[in-house]
Amino acid sequence: MKTIRLMAVGGTIAYRALFNWTTPGMFVGTLLVGPLFQLLFFAYLGRQLQVADDRFYIVGNAVLTASLACVFGGTMAVANERRYGTLGHVLLSPRSRTLIFWGRVLPYAGNGLLIAVVTLTVGALLLGLRIPLSALPGLLLAMAAGSLACGFFGLTLGALGLRFRDVWVISNVAVALLLLLTGVNVPADGLPGWMVTVGQWLPITHAASAARSFAAGEGFASAAPALGRELLVGAVYAAAAVILLKIFETESRRRASLDTY
Amino acid sequence: MGSDYAIEADDLRRTYRARTGWLKPTRTEVEAVRGVTFEVGRGELFGLLGPNGAGKTTTIKMLNTLLIPTSGTARVGGFDVVKQTKQVRRRIGYVFGGDRGLYDRLSALDNLRYFAELYGVAPREQKRRIAELLDLVGLAGRERERVEGYSRGMRQRLHIARGLLHSPDVLFLDEPSIGVDPVAARELRRTVGDLAATGTTVLLTTHYMAEADELCDRIAVISDGCIQALGTPAELRKHADGFRVVEVEAYGVPDTAVDTLRGLPGVRETAVEVKGALQLLTVHSDAHVDVQGDVLRELAGIRLGRVNSREPTLEDAYVAIVSAA
Numbered sequence: 126m127k128t129i130r131l132m133a134v135g136g137t138i139a140y141r142a143l144f145n146w147t148t149p150g151m152f153v154g155t156l157l158v159g160p161l162f163q164l165l166f167f168a169y170l171g172r173q174l175q176v177a178d179d180r181f182y183i184v185g186n187a188v189l190t191a192s193l194a195c196v197f198g199g200t201m202a203v204a205n206e207r208r209y210g211t212l213g214h215v216l217l218s219p220r221s222r223t224l225i226f227w228g229r230v231l232p233y234a235g236n237g238l239l240i241a242v243v244t245l246t247v248g249a250l251l252l253g254l255r256i257p258l259s260a261l262p263g264l265l266l267a268m269a270a271g272s273l274a275c276g277f278f279g280l281t282l283g284a285l286g287l288r289f290r291d292v293w294v295i296s297n298v299a300v301a302l303l304l305l306l307t308g309v310n311v312p313a314d315g316l317p318g319w320m321v322t323v324g325q326w327l328p329i330t331h332a333a334s335a336a337r338s339f340a341a342g343e344g345f346a347s348a349a350p351a352l353g354r355e356l357l358v359g360a361v362y363a364a365a366a367v368i369l370l371k372i373f374e375t376e377s378r379r380r381a382s383l384d385t386y
Numbered sequence: 387m388g389s390d391y392a393i394e395a396d397d398l399r400r401t402y403r404a405r406t407g408w409l410k411p412t413r414t415e416v417e418a419v420r421g422v423t424f425e426v427g428r429g430e431l432f433g434l435l436g437p438n439g440a441g442k443t444t445t446i447k448m449l450n451t452l453l454i455p456t457s458g459t460a461r462v463g464g465f466d467v468v469k470q471t472k473q474v475r476r477r478i479g480y481v482f483g484g485d486r487g488l489y490d491r492l493s494a495l496d497n498l499r500y501f502a503e504l505y506g507v508a509p510r511e512q513k514r515r516i517a518e519l520l521d522l523v524g525l526a527g528r529e530r531e532r533v534e535g536y537s538r539g540m541r542q543r544l545h546i547a548r549g550l551l552h553s554p555d556v557l558f559l560d561e562p563s564i565g566v567d568p569v570a571a572r573e574l575r576r577t578v579g580d581l582a583a584t585g586t587t588v589l590l591t592t593h594y595m596a597e598a599d600e601l602c603d604r605i606a607v608i609s610d611g612c613i614q615a616l617g618t619p620a621e622l623r624k625h626a627d628g629f630r631v632v633e634v635e636a637y638g639v640p641d642t643a644v645d646t647l648r649g650l651p652g653v654r655e656t657a658v659e660v661k662g663a664l665q666l667l668t669v670h671s672d673a674h675v676d677v678q679g680d681v682l683r684e685l686a687g688i689r690l691g692r693v694n695s696r697e698p699t700l701e702d703a704y705v706a707i708v709s710a711a
Contacts, residue, residue, distance in 0.1 A: 131503055138500040142489035210486030213452055214548070218504035219475040225504065378454045381402055381447075 132228030187245035191237030198233035199279020237272035263339035271332025274359030287373035433602035479549030539570030626698035635691030
């Protein structure tokens, strides 16, 4: 019970404390309107170049929109602690670092899911995409898996903030990489082999694939392997984040690197 | 707790290593703490005094587990600060001065609720404990306001409330009254004094002698990373025995005149404190030598204010100790 409470209550308060985009203006502008225009841009570009149909872009980009809140949220979850000078107080907690920081991922993942749902709904309405009602639970599941995996990916990047001063550069590059390598806008068969390999180990790639299967009316069995791979990628980043946080915390005590921000 | 002492530091040392530049990296080493040894008894209010860069904060950060000593050992509540960090962290609170260290966008209440979770305060005790602490630090009624609108004094009081959430046995206060107005500083001192009276061990670092004199059972003066003197305020005051102090308020004293004062017979130390346009010259001399006449002669032609000759205070003792280091 204490564990759940630390993750749920602690995570929610930390989200309100550290996420920069919680004001209505920032939230709507940065997380809803911006990604929607990105979706429209790629959908119209896809129509023009006849690379793929609207469903490919609308579903893929809707899943990808979760990444903005998750990648930057995960980074803010650590880097903003340094900005406020609170990191030392958090590190003085005798409680599990794993629970504290995993708990921080949950609100960002929820945030990402909300954004993905809104973007998919508005995108589908604007571009006239029909999605069967029976596909909705599966789509929700795929978007939730993508958001969670992306949240842990963001936390891994945020963990780098314990060691590197300019962690925002890494987050910006990561968002661009997700745009390119996850097969959301450029089909995987149009990318060089190494890019496809890297993409397989990024969040969103498999969630977008699963979501497209659901949106096409294919059943759970068809989407399950991709869904499983997305969750595996998420688990890998969850473990990586914990290991990096542990390493960099120990190093910060040895090198006094927390004071050099 | 098995140990007789709340805090034990034995030959603590800490060296900072820094590297700058990429093509031709330059490595620098600074020995911030060089062999600090002291013990603090349970329930004692212990002061660590020293100039900026003396090693006070580094010492505290080694004791509260945020830094690993380069060498030496330290125990808090009988637990090793390097190997038994969880046990140490459960027993300590840490408060530092300044504006940072709080979540500005949250209310005081949410700040405390969050750290209550992190510091393992039982859920059913949190509400009562937080209300109790808000009352103790005088923030009751303002707890739902965002911290970004708080004055520095209010932030400091919130820092203290946060440090006390889990009822720590040992509280580290790192310059808690820095930048706080005199009234708020007095309230802080009262709060700290009350804590010590309830049995909490307090390690306090401060620049303010009056604060240390009023609060501390014992004081260690640290300079250049080493403890230069340790004792009760009365014992430390003896370092200024045989001194006499002349204070002169002046305007526009050139550096050359100050150097001349230093060379006067019987003068041991001269300090200049600038307060706006005013310079406060403090001249320490041997007690049997009356230097006031010589000092005023050297300052002839310079606009002077109040001139005062007095017995040495703890601050004078501190200056004497640090100057001799």
